[in-house]
Amino acid sequence: MWSRLFALALLLLPAPALAGVREKVAALAPSGLVLVMDAQGNELVAQNADEPFVPASVTKIVTAWLAMEVLGGDYRFETRFYLDDKRVLYVRGGGDPFLISEELAPLATELIAAAGKEPISGIVLDASYYPSNLRIPGIEDDGEPYDALNSALAVNFNTIAAAHKGAKVVSAEAQTPITPLAIAQFRARGPSGSGRISLSQDPTVSLQYAGELIAAFIERSGGSVKGKISTGTVPNGLEPVYVHRQSRTLSEILVELLRASNNYIANQVFLEIGGRRLGGPVSLEKSLKVANEMLAAHGLAAAIHLEEGSGISRDNHFTARGLAKVLELFAPHADLLRGHDGGANKTGTMEGVRTLAGYADTSSHGQVRFVIALAGNDGEMRFRLLRAIESAL
8 A cells, every 4th residue: 555655656746847847948949849758658848749850960879779780789890801812902891980090000910910021012992892873862072071971991981181281291190191192182172271071972082092091001010012002893712811800899889970970980880781681782772771671660660761870961850759769779778878968868960950869867757768859050958958857857
């Protein structure tokens, strides 16, 4: 009897607090979309929750959930190296999103240990795992790093970090050698400035840079490359001399993806979902097919509409209840979310769109799932709403 009365009291106590937080949310953002749910699926706050919205980068939460389901947290991307009898080195890309300078240095050491220090007579880059005409909706050819081209074989997120030093162009990263193509690409952007730029939307340009940087790291590791860098495919029957497995697991990659909100990484991971489930070469259509089947299996076919995996497309559309369901499914991996404010959340930002979604701890309702979507460019309002929710619940 007493236990039932106590349980009833717990149910009755929060009502004033819930009314208060709903009023506060309405006062702060009357046209905003806000949904808060507890672990049992009870809706604590629901304002304009049935309206579809453009998720921007909170799309990456859906991509992370799909990736954990299809690939698994221990999954590692692979890049394969082959050597023929003329010591031509073939490099077959596997879509590794984190083939960065810090990864290329130990990779080159291992490669030289396996292939020997005799001169390499040429490098052939095989990016056939991705179709050459692959284009991600929302990506523009504007040189911005968030618009970098996705590729089966790209280095440093398909970007160049450089700076002008007098009449010279130098690397803006101590760990990254400067290469001829990097110099040419950076100079093409203008005579001044520094920073990170994406490579041209021409896949052959990004492949050439990958080849130049791989060659530079081979030479740093005591090897040498005497021949030209070209594109092609690995000859049939040739066995790899070295297979590089990314030092970061998928879980570690997702932490960086969600923290830095990198569109390039997000779509590399998204494309691998289709490639893994349906076989290569990858395609956006394969990944969307896998994603839509998984979403439909959870009753989310109408609630989560994806065009790509990063949120850069304005044609992605979610409902708050749909995203809240994904957050429920993703809850075992909530520790992968590490927001700028220290919370377990993810922001989304594009012109006229400000979103925030994730998990929050409350004193009366434990951990809750929340979705906030606002029209306009006031990014701070998302966090004002979140703080109001946390303090009132």
